[in-house]
Amino acid sequence: MKPYVISIAAVSGGGKTTVTNHLLGKLNNSKAFYFDEYDFKDCPEDICDWVSRSANYNEWNLAPLIKYI
Template sequence: MSVKPTIISIAAVSGGGKTTITQKLGLELENTKELFFDDYDFENAPDDIIQWVNKGADYNLWNLDPLVSDINRIKTSKEVPSYILLDYPFSYLNDKMKKYIDLSIYIDTSLDVAMARRILRDHTDNNINDVRNDVKFYLQYGRVAYLEMENSIKPNSDIVIDGTLPSDKIVELIIKEIRDRGL
């Protein structure tokens, strides 16, 4: 009898906590494998995210074959995990990926908190002008990408969890949902 892992995707805006939650959830659940969207180089992916959003944010323009390939490799490996956790921003909106996802979670982090986290994460060794340029770019262009996630990904997720909660509490709520759903 073959084992079918439960595949859980975790989405959030940049700085919203998806990597932290994916890692912590992997430590709490038994027999997991984590895959992180940012670890992949997707050929022919949109070069300009802002332009992609402004043209309608077609999630199927992303060729996610490397991620799909890794999921299939894990599913058919000698030791199949109970869970595959995806740090993955698109929920069910990419047609190739949606058939793999059993549960989609959106970490709903307010944009100001996400921006503050990004600044703390990305600018530890930078000067104030780098921070200013990042914030200026966000205000002039990048905010539309964050809003796209709030308007498209969030409503297409199975579970929405408050991203301002402590990460341990978020993981606790996810585990409760997994158990309540029998996954």
Template sequence: MKKPIVIAIAAVSGGGKTTVTNELKNILPLSMAIYFDDYDFEEGPADYFQWVQDGADYNAWNIEILARDIESLLTQNNLNYILLDYPFAYKNDKITSYIDYAIFIDTPLDIAMARRLLRDKVNQTPDLLRNDLNCYLSGGRIAYLEMIKTIKPNSDFVVDGSLSVHAIVSQIIQQISKFNEC
């Protein structure tokens, strides 16, 4: 009985993690997805700017519940892949040992921001939108840059996030095929 391959997919917010994960789930046979954003982690940084300023300790996030869900899926013999929509690649010690392959979607920050605004802020008033953009400029951007500095080089494969979803998924499938040959 072979265990499922765990593929972590990271990107900045708005970088395409969920879209790519969903597309891979539809293409890869016998796959399940776990989404980081579906969890309410009780222990984690309240202020991302301060967290980055303090050294961005990825273990400050208590993601034990996520680890338990991965463990549970690993025991299922009817899965080939577990797709982990997860922003930290190998940087959290509780999750690292489960990951077989980490992918970083390298999305330019202007594209990620535009996607985030279109996705999350469509019905906001202009004042709330301005406030969100000011928060990004005054501190939030540093968290995005932290991911590019730390998570991107800590990944096994980096794909250009400005490509179409189809092109990104095709490149990932090629990489997974190479990984499976090993």
């Protein structure tokens, strides 16, 4: 059985942590990963520029996050 991944994005103060905590309480065997807790190298430095260029996720080196999944 493959796991499901739910990604939550919003502006600062947009309720991401509140929604995440609610889901953790409702979904059995769930885990939360917070993007800010990882050090990503070789990734876009300017997030706004990255979004304006179509937000290609392949530009991110997600190795620091993937090793914990």
